[in-house]
Amino acid sequence: MKRWRTSGEGGWPWLAAGGVAVSLLMVVALLMLIAGRGLAHFWPASLERVTLADGAVIAGEPVRHVTTRDGRDEWLYRTGNRDLDGRTWRWLEAGDIVSRTRPGDLLELQRERWGPFIGRLVAVREADTTVIDATAGSARRWQALETRLARARALRETIETRRRETIAPLARQLAAGTASAEQRAAFERARDALTGLREALARDSLVLESVDGRRLEQPLATVLDAWRPNAMGTLDKLGLWGRRVWAFLSEGPRSANGSDGVWPAIFGTVLLVLLMSLLVTPFGVLAAVYLHEVARQGPVTRAVRIAVRNLAGVPSIVYGVFGLGVFVYGIGGTLDRWFFSEALPSPTFGTGGLLWAALTLALLTLPVVIVATEEGLARIPDHQREGALALGATHYETLTRVVLPMAMPAMLTGVILAVARAAGEVAPLMLVGVAKLAPQLPVDGEFPYLHLDGKFMHLGYHIYNLGFQSADAEQALPLVYATALLLVAVIVVLNLTAIFLRHHLRQRHRALRH
Amino acid sequence: MSVTLSPRGASAEITDFDAAASCFAIDGLSLAYDGRPALRDLTLAIPRHAVTAFIGPSGCGKSTLLRALNRLHDLDDTVGRAGRIRLEGQDIHAPDVDVAELRRRVGMVFQTPNPFPMSIYDNVAFGLRLQGIKRKRTLDEVIEWALVSAALWDEVKDQLHTSAWRLSGGQQQRLVIARTLAVQPEVLLLDEPASALDPISTLKIEELIRSLKSRLTLVLVTHNMQQAARVSDYTAFLHDGELVEYGATDSLFTNPRLARTENYITGRMS
Numbered sequence: 139m140k141r142w143r144t145s146g147e148g149g150w151p152w153l154a155a156g157g158v159a160v161s162l163l164m165v166v167a168l169l170m171l172i173a174g175r176g177l178a179h180f181w182p183a184s185l186e187r188v189t190l191a192d193g194a195v196i197a198g199e200p201v202r203h204v205t206t207r208d209g210r211d212e213w214l215y216r217t218g219n220r221d222l223d224g225r226t227w228r229w230l231e232a233g234d235i236v237s238r239t240r241p242g243d244l245l246e247l248q249r250e251r252w253g254p255f256i257g258r259l260v261a262v263r264e265a266d267t268t269v270i271d272a273t274a275g276s277a278r279r280w281q282a283l284e285t286r287l288a289r290a291r292a293l294r295e296t297i298e299t300r301r302r303e304t305i306a307p308l309a310r311q312l313a314a315g316t317a318s319a320e321q322r323a324a325f326e327r328a329r330d331a332l333t334g335l336r337e338a339l340a341r342d343s344l345v346l347e348s349v350d351g352r353r354l355e356q357p358l359a360t361v362l363d364a365w366r367p368n369a370m371g372t373l374d375k376l377g378l379w380g381r382r383v384w385a386f387l388s389e390g391p392r393s394a395n396g397s398d399g400v401w402p403a404i405f406g407t408v409l410l411v412l413l414m415s416l417l418v419t420p421f422g423v424l425a426a427v428y429l430h431e432v433a434r435q436g437p438v439t440r441a442v443r444i445a446v447r448n449l450a451g452v453p454s455i456v457y458g459v460f461g462l463g464v465f466v467y468g469i470g471g472t473l474d475r476w477f478f479s480e481a482l483p484s485p486t487f488g489t490g491g492l493l494w495a496a497l498t499l500a501l502l503t504l505p506v507v508i509v510a511t512e513e514g515l516a517r518i519p520d521h522q523r524e525g526a527l528a529l530g531a532t533h534y535e536t537l538t539r540v541v542l543p544m545a546m547p548a549m550l551t552g553v554i555l556a557v558a559r560a561a562g563e564v565a566p567l568m569l570v571g572v573a574k575l576a577p578q579l580p581v582d583g584e585f586p587y588l589h590l591d592g593k594f595m596h597l598g599y600h601i602y603n604l605g606f607q608s609a610d611a612e613q614a615l616p617l618v619y620a621t622a623l624l625l626v627a628v629i630v631v632l633n634l635t636a637i638f639l640r641h642h643l644r645q646r647h648r649a650l651r652h
Numbered sequence: 653m654s655v656t657l658s659p660r661g662a663s664a665e666i667t668d669f670d671a672a673a674s675c676f677a678i679d680g681l682s683l684a685y686d687g688r689p690a691l692r693d694l695t696l697a698i699p700r701h702a703v704t705a706f707i708g709p710s711g712c713g714k715s716t717l718l719r720a721l722n723r724l725h726d727l728d729d730t731v732g733r734a735g736r737i738r739l740e741g742q743d744i745h746a747p748d749v750d751v752a753e754l755r756r757r758v759g760m761v762f763q764t765p766n767p768f769p770m771s772i773y774d775n776v777a778f779g780l781r782l783q784g785i786k787r788k789r790t791l792d793e794v795i796e797w798a799l800v801s802a803a804l805w806d807e808v809k810d811q812l813h814t815s816a817w818r819l820s821g822g823q824q825q826r827l828v829i830a831r832t833l834a835v836q837p838e839v840l841l842l843d844e845p846a847s848a849l850d851p852i853s854t855l856k857i858e859e860l861i862r863s864l865k866s867r868l869t870l871v872l873v874t875h876n877m878q879q880a881a882r883v884s885d886y887t888a889f890l891h892d893g894e895l896v897e898y899g900a901t902d903s904l905f906t907n908p909r910l911a912r913t914e915n916y917i918t919g920r921m922s
């Protein structure tokens with residue numbers, strides 16, 4: 139590459155370089171913002187015990203400090219304890235705060251219901267008898283909680299595996315009426331064993347006290363996690379942070395407000411993009427091959443080309459409408475009438491689902507693949523084609539043995555662009571089958587393994603839901619950042635995979651010339 | 653498509669070969685691109701087991717004529733043609749002719765070396781695999797034979813499975829010749845095969861052309877007069893789509909019958 143040096147021509151090269159720098163800076167700043175906000179959410183922040191001027195005491199995590207328009211300083215505290223207070227957040231005026239301390243025994247519990255608890259552990263009870271009480275010292279109480287929490291976690295896991303691996307298949311057979319007497323007995327036994335496990339899980343409970351002295355008894359079975367941030371070293375905190383991030387990534391959502399894990403959404407996004415690529419690549423490549431290698435070049439091909447390029451500019455929601463009308467109601471409705479009529483009026487394919495969403499996205503990205511592939515075909519010198527023909531190859535053999543392998547990197551470029559465009563699309567999906575909550579993965583161990591008619595979750599739509607549909611905006615915001623970061627990461631990983639594949643292909647025939 | 657035919661059949665008298673000894677017999681061939689004539693009423697015969705050179709200024713139709721011989725123009729539907737070409741007595745445009753088979757019999761080497769982006773081995777095996785030959789032993793044998801014939805074996809025998817694009821330009825051109833030889837063609841068309849090469853590679857290619865004469869018929873397009881004089885047995889001088897003079901290379905270069913030919917070979921016309 140030649141470098142066009144300009145001297146004494148004024149500052150325009152600096153202007154151009156400045157443009158690049160500003161763009162880069164904006165991208166970096168954006169990523170840092172969402173990464174910082176998203177990842178900080180999982181850090182076990184220190185908890186404060188705050189005494190107010192009127193003598194009231196509260197405990198919580200200081201989240202934000204703002205100065206209002208009329209000049210007052212205010213702090214936002216995350217106080218938890220929604221079951222006691224009826225709210226999770228509190229604004230405190232800085233002037234009202236008398237003292238702030240960080241007592242080591244303040245703990246935060248993550249619970250199945252009512253959100254977090256912030257306060258102190260008073261006693262641990264086992265089947266109605268107090269085994270560890272306030273006289274035992276806070277370290278011993280905490281230790282008892284930790285061991286019992288580990289036990290509860292193990293029990294919960296056992297119950298989950300049993301339910302999934304033993305009970306669910308038997309229950310399916312029972313429901314279908316194909317179970318033998320032996321299997322019926324096995325089902326009863328398994329259910330009894332499960333009841334036993336559930337009773338064991340319900341054995342322990344915790345007596346908790348908020349900093350202002352209100353007590354409550356919390357069954358340990360409903361406690362998901364517990365930590366004492368003020369008593370933790372950085373390394374411990376890092377460990378907990380990792381565990382919470384992992385839980386966010388690997389677990390399903392527990393409630394409709396989408397406040398927990400996003401695994402089904404990650405899975406749905408990746409699966410959707412893979413399906414889309416599988417659908418769009420053959421069609422796009424065939425179309426490009428027809429346009430460039432088969433069709434007689436003339437006004438018609440030129441018009442088709444212009445049309446294809448313009449299709450790339452159609453707003454994605456329009457594709458969503460098309461997908462709803464043609465795929466869901468048209469094709470899906472017809473399929474239902476022909477093959478699933480016994481299930482009507484509840485639709486099987488006549489409703490949004492994975493297949494229709496993938497097809498809609500494939501349609502949306504088709505122009506990108508066609509254009510990229512055609513450009514790749516145009517770059518292949520004619521003498522390569524003639525070389526094959528001159529050896530007695532037919533047109534078809536020339537295409538499959540010389541032209542298409544050479545155009546492979548260009549096709550992959552098309553797929554990369556398609557993935558980049560499709561992975562971020564949310565609008566059309568809302569019409570053709572994305573679900574707010576679908577903890578069931580569209581892939582499972584049950585025939586036909588991939589359930590193309592099923593609803594699915596999607597990171598992009600999940601972001602929308604968190605941001606606009608959740609009851610607790612303060613709590614949802616960091617999750618919006620975290621999910622956005624995850625969406626970017628997923629797209630980057632998908633793209634890198636395709637780029638790696640393309641690089642690998644190119645490497646196979648690294649040319650000295652050409 | 654209408655083709656403007658030259659009114660003067662100037663070339664008819666120069667066919668001084670016995671039809672039985674000729675490989676290609678071209679009869680009244682005219683060819684036009686999109687209505688613009690590129691060849692005008694050519695009649696000539698190309699003798700078997702000899703090197704025939706087409707010379708003439710750039711744009712006079714040498715490549716066009718060469719590509720007519722293996723029907724490469726078929727791909728381009730703007731090309732119009734009149735006249736007949738016979739290969740060993742058979743009209744190559746007859747409806748029952750299999751074009752792929754014709755092109756296997758009439759191999760072609762282009763101006764730019766065009767090895768495929770595959771290994772050296774796979775390049776030479778390409779035409780054989782098209783014919784359905786899969787046995788490794790057969791492939792190995794034919795590939796070695798072809799590379800030896802193209803005087804490339806010694807240079808590449810240890811790197812048969814590396815990319816053909818790693819070879820130098822001259823080696824690539826010999827590889828393309830080997831690739832063509834592997835399918836055992838009867839005719840080898842060479843379109844300025846050495847014009848993109850350095851002098852040493854050019855000499856190697858010329859030597860190769862001479863050595864192949866005993867096995868097949870060669871047709872060479874060149875703009876290099878010395879090259880035509882060095883390697884060819886017969887030379888046809890084309891100008892502006894017409895065949896001006898055609899005869900044994902020795903007599904054409906030493907004693908051209910027409911002034912136009914003399915002017916061209918002595919360099920007074922380019």
Ligand SMILES: Nc1ncnc2c1ncn2[C@@H]1O[C@H](COP(=O)(O)OP(=O)(O)O)[C@@H](O)[C@H]1O
Nearest residue numbers: 685690708709710711712713714715716717728
């Ligand atoms: N594919 C083509 N389409 C249109 N015109 C062509 C094409 N190929 C060659 N020509 C024209 O035909 C004439 C002969 O070309 P060519 O046979 O390539 O000449 P040469 O090989 O002797 O230099 C030239 O005027 C050239 O511009």
Ligand SMILES: [Mg+2]
Nearest residue numbers: 714715716843
């Ligand atoms: Mg030429």
